[in-house]
Amino acid sequence: MKSIINNTDCKTCRTHMPDLLLDETFLATHPEMSAHLATCTACAAELNELRSTFALLDTWTAPEPSAYFDSKLHARLREAEAEQPEGFWERTRSFLLFSTGRGLRPALAGSLAFAMLIGGGSFGLYLQHQSASSQASATVNDLQILDNNAQAVQQMNQLLDDSGSDDNATPPTT
16 A cells, blocks of 8 residues: 555544554554654544553453343244234334335335326326317318408409409590
8 A cells, every 4th residue: 555644634643543443554554644643642642542442342242141042032933923913004004114115115116207107198188288279160260261262352353353454444634
């Protein structure tokens, strides 16, 4: 491991406390840490406190279980097996109260996607219905086309009348 500590301060030293506790060669490979510990009494005191805590933990032994532990455990298991099975609502209630919900996440994600699909489709149909209802009915469209045709026929008649009068036109008298 190359030297990663160039400018050693208390924050850096506290960051590397686990390395100092667990790796005995860490101080040999990082002389700047040993120099900092020699000059900083706070960091040296914290390191010594951690070492004494670890030494105390090394001397601690877990208590042995009682001689009747296994027999009591088996008796409790037999009692639990002999109990009346829980009903559907009790199982559901305990699942919802004590479960992390990891089993429900895929189902919830699927139902949310389905709800979004239905909602989006419904909104699209609503917009299509709104645009269709704002358009005029077929009868009104036909009447508008006939009116436009009638106007076109009138304009054509006026053009024909004007052009026919030009052929037989007499010079204007003044």
